[in-house]
Amino acid sequence: MGERSAPSAFDSISVTEQAVLLGVAALARDGETPAQTHEVRKRCQQHLSGLDTEVVGTITEADVIRSLYRLEEAGLVDENESTKTSPTGKGRPSYTLSVRPDVVYDAVADSLRNGSSE
Numbered sequence: 001m002g003e004r005s006a007p008s009a010f011d012s013i014s015v016t017e018q019a020v021l022l023g024v025a026a027l028a029r030d031g032e033t034p035a036q037t038h039e040v041r042k043r044c045q046q047h048l049s050g051l052d053t054e055v056v057g058t059i060t061e062a063d064v065i066r067s068l069y070r071l072e073e074a075g076l077v078d079e080n081e082s083t084k085t086s087p088t089g090k091g092r093p094s095y096t097l098s099v100r101p102d103v104v105y106d107a108v109a110d111s112l113r114n115g116s117s118e
Helices: 006-010 015-029 037-049 061-073 101-107
Strands: 077-080 094-097
Touching (some): 015 037, 015 061, 015 094, 015 101, 037 061, 061 077
Antiparallel strands (some): 077 094
16 A cells, blocks of 8 residues: 555545545455445445434445546545456456555544444
8 A cells, every 4th residue: 555645635535435435444444455346335335324424325336436536536546457357248447545544534524434433
């Protein structure tokens, strides 16, 4: 994991993107990365269901895909080419965290972090 300028990158990402990033961080913490978009979405749904307040609505797979592209541009996640293929024969990208999970937990909005086990 590279050490990039995470705090400044966090300033430009939305709450939904932070929720997706938190999902990738949780997967990384549990040794489950690289992860594909459907795995990230499932983790986000699990995390958000544990929050007392509704910070973001339901996160769709399209939301996760858009967020992962944006997070990659911000230098917070890395896309990896996967050896797994979809039913149409296309490669399915997977994602890893570009920063340490604790950096993510420290930087995301309190309203999102309260549902995590950290």
